Amino acid sequence: MVQQLPQWDLKDLYPSMDSPELKKDMATVQAGALRFETHYKGKLLTASADEFARSIEEYEKLNETLARLDAYSYMLHSTNMNDPEISAFYQNVQEKSNDISSKMLFFELELNSLTDDQLGQKLTSPNVQKYEPWIKNVRAARDHKLPENMEKLLHDKSISSSASWIRLFDETMAGLRFNIGGKKLTEPEAVAKMSDPDINVRHEACAEINRVMKENMPVFSLITNTLAKDKQIEDQWRGYERPVSARNIENQVEDEVVDALVESVVQSHADISHRYYELKAQWLGVDHLDYSDRNAPIPDLPEKKYSWEEAKKIVLAAYNEFSPQMAEIGKKFFDNNWIDVAPKEGKEGGAYAHPTVPSAHPYLMLNFMGTSNDVMTLAHELGHGVHQYLAREQGLLKSNTPITLAETASIFGEMMTFKYMLKHEKDPKQRFAMLAEKTGSMINSSIRQIAFHRFETEVHTARRTEGELSAERLNKIWTKTQNDALGPAVINDDKSEAMWATVPHLIHTPFYVYGYAFGDCLVNSLYKVYEDGKVDDFSNKYMQMLAKGGSERHQKMLKPFGLDASKPDFWKKGLNVVKGFVDELEVLTDQLGMNKRKQSEFKNENNVKKQISACDLKQIKTAQSR
Numbered sequence: 001m002v003q004q005l006p007q008w009d010l011k012d013l014y015p016s017m018d019s020p021e022l023k024k025d026m027a028t029v030q031a032g033a034l035r036f037e038t039h040y041k042g043k044l045l046t047a048s049a050d051e052f053a054r055s056i057e058e059y060e061k062l063n064e065t066l067a068r069l070d071a072y073s074y075m076l077h078s079t080n081m082n083d084p085e086i087s088a089f090y091q092n093v094q095e096k097s098n099d100i101s102s103k104m105l106f107f108e109l110e111l112n113s114l115t116d117d118q119l120g121q122k123l124t125s126p127n128v129q130k131y132e133p134w135i136k137n138v139r140a141a142r143d144h145k146l147p148e149n150m151e152k153l154l155h156d157k158s159i160s161s162s163a164s165w166i167r168l169f170d171e172t173m174a175g176l177r178f179n180i181g182g183k184k185l186t187e188p189e190a191v192a193k194m195s196d197p198d199i200n201v202r203h204e205a206c207a208e209i210n211r212v213m214k215e216n217m218p219v220f221s222l223i224t225n226t227l228a229k230d231k232q233i234e235d236q237w238r239g240y241e242r243p244v245s246a247r248n249i250e251n252q253v254e255d256e257v258v259d260a261l262v263e264s265v266v267q268s269h270a271d272i273s274h275r276y277y278e279l280k281a282q283w284l285g286v287d288h289l290d291y292s293d294r295n296a297p298i299p300d301l302p303e304k305k306y307s308w309e310e311a312k313k314i315v316l317a318a319y320n321e322f323s324p325q326m327a328e329i330g331k332k333f334f335d336n337n338w339i340d341v342a343p344k345e346g347k348e349g350g351a352y353a354h355p356t357v358p359s360a361h362p363y364l365m366l367n368f369m370g371t372s373n374d375v376m377t378l379a380h381e382l383g384h385g386v387h388q389y390l391a392r393e394q395g396l397l398k399s400n401t402p403i404t405l406a407e408t409a410s411i412f413g414e415m416m417t418f419k420y421m422l423k424h425e426k427d428p429k430q431r432f433a434m435l436a437e438k439t440g441s442m443i444n445s446s447i448r449q450i451a452f453h454r455f456e457t458e459v460h461t462a463r464r465t466e467g468e469l470s471a472e473r474l475n476k477i478w479t480k481t482q483n484d485a486l487g488p489a490v491i492n493d494d495k496s497e498a499m500w501a502t503v504p505h506l507i508h509t510p511f512y513v514y515g516y517a518f519g520d521c522l523v524n525s526l527y528k529v530y531e532d533g534k535v536d537d538f539s540n541k542y543m544q545m546l547a548k549g550g551s552e553r554h555q556k557m558l559k560p561f562g563l564d565a566s567k568p569d570f571w572k573k574g575l576n577v578v579k580g581f582v583d584e585l586e587v588l589t590d591q592l593g594m595n596k597r598k599q600s601e602f603k604n605e606n607n608v609k610k611q612i613s614a615c616d617l618k619q620i621k622t623a624q625s626r
Contacts, residue, residue: 003308005342005368006334012360013072017089022069026096029065033103036062044110045118053127056397059107064357064396066097071356075363081174082346091167098159105152111135112142133551134397141249144238154234162230165223169507172219174346178208187502188349188367195295195371197303199284206292206496213498214471220501221471228463231510243460247511251402252553253518257566261518264571265450266484272575273447274487276439276582279589281489283436285596289489291482291496295373295440298433299596304372308341311368311375315382318420319413323539329386333364338385343367350504351377353384353410358392358399372437375421376414383413391549399549403512405557407519408526409546411445415527432588439581442520446578449516451485456506456513474500521574522558522565528577529561 014022040047040055047055070093077090114122119135122128128135145151178190181201185193193205213220231243240246248255281289283298297303306314312334320327333339338361351366362385368374387409391399401409418438425431458477462469469477475497482492505512530538538561545557554565564570589595 005308006337006339007342008075008340008363008365009337010072010075010363013068013075013356017073017076017086022072025065025069026093029062029069030096030100032058032062032065033100037103037106041106042110044107045114047122049122049125049128052122053125053131055107056128056131059104060395060397062104063101064359066101067396068357068360069093070097071354071363075354075365078170078348078352078365079340079344080346081171081348087171094163095159098156102152102155105155106148108138109145109148109151112139112145131397137252137550140252141246144240144246144249146237150237154237162227165227165230166507168219169223169504170348172216173502173504174348176212176216178205178212180205180208186343186345186347186349188343188347189369191349191502192369192371194292195297195373197297197299199293199296202292202296203290206290209502210496210498213501217471217498217501221469221474223507224459224474224501225463225468227507227510228460229468231460232464243457243464244511244514247403251404251515252550253402253404254566258514258518260568261514261521261571262450262453264521264575265447265517266454268572268575268579269447269485269487272579272582273443273485274489276443276585277487277489279582279585280436280440282589282595282597285599287597288491291490291492291499294486294490295444298429298436298594301429301433304430305370306372306375307370308368311370311378314375314421315379315413315417318379318417319382319386321420322416323543325543326386326539329389330382332361332389333382333385336361338362339364339366341366341368343369351381353381353388355388355391355399358394358396361392362388372434373441376417376441379413379417380410383410386413387546390543390547393547394549394551398551401550402554403515404518404522405550405554407515408522409519411516411519411523412526412542414441415523429592429594432585432592432594435581435588436585439578439585442524442578442581445520446517446575447485449513449520451481452503452506452513453511453517454484455481455500456510460510471498518565521571522554522563524574524577525563525570526558526561528573529563535561 014025016022036058040058044052044055073090073093077086080086119139123132146154173187176187177184178187179185180190180193181204187209190205190209194202194209196202196205235243235246238246242255244258245255248258277289277294280293280296281287284293284296285299286293289296316327316330316334319330340363347367348365349367351364353362353364355362364381364385366374366377366381368378384406387401387406388399391401393399418434422431422434422438425434455478458481459469459474462473462477466473475494478500479492479497482496483490486492500506503513526542529535530542535541541560545560548557558564593599
């Protein structure tokens, strides 16, 4: 019997894309933005503290309506990309929202133009003080802001420049089909085949994905080159020396902290990922892994499949064990259709959690196919969802959480679920398989994401110095950075060189990906504190941290847990957790007899001995007959 997978109900945002409610909101925010511009433009400096507070409140209210319209159109489009009517609706909302927000562009520019003393006078109002964290975040990038006419030009053109190229990428990916096993599959379905127990299916899937991506490479390389050039132009005008710096400011993290993270991960390659993939080659009984074998299940163990109900039950039970409040919030997503699960044609690949607006609630999007990795993805996205739900209390302007802390919440949700599943699994070999899969997942979240980060850093740097990059040049950068991370046990060559084009974050949000590694290493340290029981009332303090949204920087948020990401050894502590898993897998490989390569060598050696013995016996009999 085919299980019924939930589809989300977007009616909490709008009843439909042509509903009176949506049309009313669009008209209201259009008129409101015009009034806002007329009333406040050029007047922030002379405004009283109370007037200044009212201007921020109005600004937040207008932006919440815009965010509701944007969220609804995006989520509708992301699950129906092949529908031309919905695509046109999505584009029209984006264009109208862009025009409306253009009228309010002056506000943050004028806020940045205030001196510290002038701002201090405004902060005498308690109603301004509650927005102080948001004001600090806005002013963090003030040295890189341009005159208003330039900012307005860049803002207005974004809808026909970067946004259009991103839409082209999404709709192209949604339209691709991959012929695997005689079936035409979507991209999420094809990628799932690269984790199939059958080596032939994995290799066929990888070859087909690589072939289709190469076939469409003129489009993907043009998109990548154009977006990299677009970013270069804007970075130069804004005075950013490095391609990553703008993202770091938005993430409320210093360049040197990210550099320390990257350096620590690169230094760990030999001790973590290279060793892990060498072990995996032993488990599979091969000298080298193909690129498509990285996520292969452990052989001779039945692959566990999970129904949707089982996955839901596991994740909620794990959440409840840590915090009943967390499970109670998580349950809302299932009970109220805040989640879209089934893969289908025209649906965006991967998964995401969308915060929408504080006056509504978050939504989750998955492509669930019943693997253990899908259970982890549910735990991951639900972690985001709980975080976003709690942070709503901060209001729109303060609820937005930087990537670095947002990924902490999701990866913590994964870790809780993994530990729960491991505790309840009694079969030693299944426990081994779970540990092996989790270690591979952590390597994907930390080491491979930093490899993605190094790929895009090199691409953006080369685009600045070399001009447009050919598809071959992009493929070579990918192969080099992947080989550094994966090590000599993995064959990464022309059969997988086009895989970079399947990574949507490189297109959607440049320099997003290091946030996964940041979150993974941070969670490893945070979870170690939790397990060691060194912090009283840990779960409540953790939930309080999530509820703060973007109102505090990571240094202050982590202080109650005795952690400091600016310390040189912080990242090594997190990476040592992954190293410890690899150490444990090395021991278990021998204890459980999981080295298939050694077994094969032993078998071959015995066969040779038998052949020699048979040969010797034949010679003896021949000599006796003489």
